[in-house]
Amino acid sequence: MAIPFIDLGTQRARIGAKIEAGVLKVIGHGAYIMGPEVKAFEADLATFAQSKHALSCANGTDAIELILLGLGIGAGDAVFVPAFTFVATAEVVPMTRAEPVFVDIDARTYNIDPVKLEAAIEAVIAEGRLKPAAIIAVDLFGQPADYPALKLIADKYGLPLISDAAQGFGGTIDGKQPLEWAVATATSFYPAKPLGCYGDGGAVVTNDDVLQDRLISYRVHGGATAADAAAAKFEHETKYLNVRIGMNSRLDTIQAAVLIEKLAIFAEEIELRQVVAKRYNEALEGFVTSVPYVKDGYVSTWAQYTIEHENRDGLQLHLREKGIPTAVYYPIPLHQQPGYAGFTSGTRNLSVSEAKSKTVISLPFSPYLTAETQNEIVEAIKSFKG
Ligand SMILES: Cc1ncc(COP(=O)(O)O)c(C=O)c1O
Incomplete structure (x- = not known):
C-alpha cells in the first residue's frame, strides 16, 4: 500500500x-x-x-x-x-x-x-x-x-x-x-x-x-x-x-x-506524535544533516517532521522513486517571494531563512505511523548515497 x-x-x-x-x-x-x-x-x-x-x-x-x-x-x-x-x-x-x-x-x-x-x-x-x-x-x-x-x-x-x-x-x-x-x-x-x-x-x-x-x-x-x-x-x-x-x-x-x-482524542494524539517523532530521531540521527531539535521543556505537536539534508532535492527524488512522499516547507522564504518584494523594512539580514529553504525536507508523519512503515522510510533514506 x-x-x-x-x-x-x-x-x-x-x-x-x-x-x-x-x-x-x-x-x-x-x-x-x-x-x-x-x-x-x-x-x-x-x-x-x-x-x-x-x-x-x-x-x-x-x-x-x-x-x-x-x-x-x-x-x-x-x-x-x-x-x-x-x-x-x-x-x-x-x-x-x-x-x-x-x-x-x-x-x-x-x-x-x-x-x-x-x-x-x-x-x-x-x-x-x-x-x-x-x-x-x-x-x-x-x-x-x-x-x-x-x-x-x-x-x-x-x-x-x-x-x-x-x-x-x-x-x-x-x-x-x-x-x-x-x-x-x-x-x-x-x-x-x-x-x-x-x-x-x-x-x-x-x-x-x-x-x-x-x-x-x-x-x-x-x-x-x-x-x-x-x-x-x-x-x-x-x-x-x-x-x-x-x-x-x-x-x-x-x-x-x-x-x-x-x-x-487530540491530547492523546499529541502523545502518540511524540512516540513517532522519537522513533524517527533515534533512527535518523547521524544519517542526515540534522534531525529536528525541540527545546527543553517544549512539546511540539509535530505538524511536520522536518530533517535537513545537503542534497535535499536529490534525496527527495530518491525517495519519490521508492514511493515515499515528502514535502518541502518552504522552498522560498517570504522576503524572496515576488508578491512580497515591496516590503523591505527591517534589517534584511535573513540569511538563516535563505539557507534553510535549501536544505529542509519533511517526511511522512501521523500519530498512527507504524514502526514498520517508519522503518521502510528510514531504510530508504539511509540507502541514499547522494
Ligand atoms: C503557519 C501557518 N499560518 C497560517 C496558516 C493558514 O491556515 P489556513 O490554511 O487554514 O488558512 C497555515 C496553514 O495553512 C500555516 O501553516
Missing part, C-alpha cells in the same frame, strides 16, 4: 462512525450556519486551550487577520513576522493595510529569533516610516516559538504578541500554551493540520474580553457588539448595524461537528 504523506485514514477508521453521526445530526436539524455544534465546539476548544474565549472562523488565515483587525492594526503599522513560514502569516498584514517586516529565524528551531526581532524593531524605529505595532510568532512545524523571550521584547516596545499556532496548536512550554504570553492565538483546522476538520476551518483563542467582542463583530460583517447595539439603541439583529468593516468568516456547523470528535 502506498505510504501517505499524512495519514488521515487511520484516524477515520477509529472515530469515523462518531463523526458521521455528528454530521448527520447537523444535516437533520438544519442549522448549517452557527448551529449548536459551533457553540459546543468553541466551549470545548476554550477548555482545551485553557482560555477564557474561543472563537471559530472559516480558516486559519482569517483567524490571524481577525486578531489584527481586533487590535486595530492598519495603515502605517509595521507587523513583525518570521521570513520562514507559510505565506498566510504575512499575507494578512497588507490586507489590513499595514506592512509585514520580515525577521530571521533561529537555525535550530526554525522559529522567529528574538535577538533578530529586536534588531528589526530598532531598524524600523530608526527608519521612521512605519510604527511598530505587533509581533506574530509562528510555531513552525509544531514547536512553540520562544514566547518567554519574545514577550520580554514585546513588553519593552509595548507591542502585542500574537501566536500563529496553525501548525503548533496544543504545543506547550513547561506545560503552558502560548496564550500564557500572547494576547491571542490563531489556529487552522485545515485537514492536514494536527487538529484538522474535513474542509477549511480556523479559530482564535484569547483571554481578552474587549478583543473577543471585536472578533465576534469582525467575524460577521462588522456587526454591532452588545455594547455597540445598546449605545445606538438598536433593537434589530446586531449584524444589521455595521459599525466596522468586517468579513464573513464562520466555521460551518458540519465542520464543528467533525471537530468535536477530533478534539476529544
Whole structure:
C-alpha cells in the first residue's frame, strides 16, 4: 500500500462512525450556519486551550487577520513576522493595510529569533516610516516559538504578541500554551493540520474580553457588539448595524461537528506524535544533516517532521522513486517571494531563512505511523548515497 504523506485514514477508521453521526445530526436539524455544534465546539476548544474565549472562523488565515483587525492594526503599522513560514502569516498584514517586516529565524528551531526581532524593531524605529505595532510568532512545524523571550521584547516596545499556532496548536512550554504570553492565538483546522476538520476551518483563542467582542463583530460583517447595539439603541439583529468593516468568516456547523470528535482524542494524539517523532530521531540521527531539535521543556505537536539534508532535492527524488512522499516547507522564504518584494523594512539580514529553504525536507508523519512503515522510510533514506 502506498505510504501517505499524512495519514488521515487511520484516524477515520477509529472515530469515523462518531463523526458521521455528528454530521448527520447537523444535516437533520438544519442549522448549517452557527448551529449548536459551533457553540459546543468553541466551549470545548476554550477548555482545551485553557482560555477564557474561543472563537471559530472559516480558516486559519482569517483567524490571524481577525486578531489584527481586533487590535486595530492598519495603515502605517509595521507587523513583525518570521521570513520562514507559510505565506498566510504575512499575507494578512497588507490586507489590513499595514506592512509585514520580515525577521530571521533561529537555525535550530526554525522559529522567529528574538535577538533578530529586536534588531528589526530598532531598524524600523530608526527608519521612521512605519510604527511598530505587533509581533506574530509562528510555531513552525509544531514547536512553540520562544514566547518567554519574545514577550520580554514585546513588553519593552509595548507591542502585542500574537501566536500563529496553525501548525503548533496544543504545543506547550513547561506545560503552558502560548496564550500564557500572547494576547491571542490563531489556529487552522485545515485537514492536514494536527487538529484538522474535513474542509477549511480556523479559530482564535484569547483571554481578552474587549478583543473577543471585536472578533465576534469582525467575524460577521462588522456587526454591532452588545455594547455597540445598546449605545445606538438598536433593537434589530446586531449584524444589521455595521459599525466596522468586517468579513464573513464562520466555521460551518458540519465542520464543528467533525471537530468535536477530533478534539476529544487530540491530547492523546499529541502523545502518540511524540512516540513517532522519537522513533524517527533515534533512527535518523547521524544519517542526515540534522534531525529536528525541540527545546527543553517544549512539546511540539509535530505538524511536520522536518530533517535537513545537503542534497535535499536529490534525496527527495530518491525517495519519490521508492514511493515515499515528502514535502518541502518552504522552498522560498517570504522576503524572496515576488508578491512580497515591496516590503523591505527591517534589517534584511535573513540569511538563516535563505539557507534553510535549501536544505529542509519533511517526511511522512501521523500519530498512527507504524514502526514498520517508519522503518521502510528510514531504510530508504539511509540507502541514499547522494
Ligand atoms: C503557519 C501557518 N499560518 C497560517 C496558516 C493558514 O491556515 P489556513 O490554511 O487554514 O488558512 C497555515 C496553514 O495553512 C500555516 O501553516
